[in-house]
Amino acid sequence: MSDKKNKHKHKRWNRAAKASQFTRGAGGEMIYVGRHYSFQGDERSYRQGMRQRMALAAVMAVAHLAGGMMPVPALYNTWYVIAPYMLTFFAVVSLVWAVCRMVYWGNPLREYVYDATIKQIPIRATLAMILSMCTLCGQIAYVVTHSLQGVEYLYTLAFSGLEIVVFVCAFLWKGRENQALWSI
Numbered sequence: 001m002s003d004k005k006n007k008h009k010h011k012r013w014n015r016a017a018k019a020s021q022f023t024r025g026a027g028g029e030m031i032y033v034g035r036h037y038s039f040q041g042d043e044r045s046y047r048q049g050m051r052q053r054m055a056l057a058a059v060m061a062v063a064h065l066a067g068g069m070m071p072v073p074a075l076y077n078t079w080y081v082i083a084p085y086m087l088t089f090f091a092v093v094s095l096v097w098a099v100c101r102m103v104y105w106g107n108p109l110r111e112y113v114y115d116a117t118i119k120q121i122p123i124r125a126t127l128a129m130i131l132s133m134c135t136l137c138g139q140i141a142y143v144v145t146h147s148l149q150g151v152e153y154l155y156t157l158a159f160s161g162l163e164i165v166v167f168v169c170a171f172l173w174k175g176r177e178n179q180a181l182w183s184i
Contacts, residue, residue, distance in 0.1 A: 021111065036108035037118070040181040046107055052176060057099045060128070060169040064092050067162035070155045074142035081142055084134035088166065091128035095173070098124065109182070118182055125174035132166040139163070 021034030039046045068089070074081040098117045105113045139160055148156055 032110055035111040035184050037111065037114040037182045037184055038108040040183055049176070050103060053099045053102065053173070056169045056173045056176075057096045060092050060166050060173075061096050063162040063165040063169070064089060064132075067159045067166075070159055072139075072155050072159040073146070073148065073152050074139050074156065074159075078138070078142055081135060081138035084131050084138055088128060088131040088135055088163075091124055091131055091170075092166065094124045095121065095128060095170070114182065118177065121177045122174050125170040125177070128170040129167050129174070132163045132170065136160055136163045136167075 021032060022030045023033050025031045039049075068075070068085065075085065098121055101113055102109065102117050109117065139156065143156060
């Protein structure tokens with residue numbers, strides 16, 4: 001019972017912490033008065049970085065969705081391929097959502113947006129890398145235990161290649177975010 005109360009208090013505290021970053025203006029509108037994080041570099045490198053993030057997000061999303069739309073035999077009732085594939089889907093969607101928020105808010109980022117995007121992207125990218133490799137390992141296990149021929153084999157190779165594309169994009173994105181410099 002006390003754990004439930006503490007959880008509820010913690011949730012309220014987080015909401016209050018974000019709400020404390022806003023104040024009412026003269027006309028009654030809410031004005032953000034919290035901290036802003038700015039990209040430490042010139043405008044050209046910021047725009048180039050955002051284009052790279054958008055490209056990586058798009059390639060990851062398309063590769064992962066295209067793999068899921070293929071008639072790969074392992075995606076039919078094989079839990080050890082389907083489960084990591086679905087979890088990878090959520091990690092990719094999370095990365096796409098983060099880049100969309102960054103594009104929407106621009107430079108400088110509000111503190112709560114920075115905390116939800118820049119600080120979380122390396123973790124989300126690592127998760128996407130791990131889960132895409134788990135999907136690939138499940139796919140390999142399926143191929144080893146079942147004999148595939150003809151078109152099934154081609155779809156399996158294409159699916160595996162697309163999961164490798166997801167892994168590489170997440171790896172590049174994680175490295176890119178670790179090099180990006182933001183400050184208050």
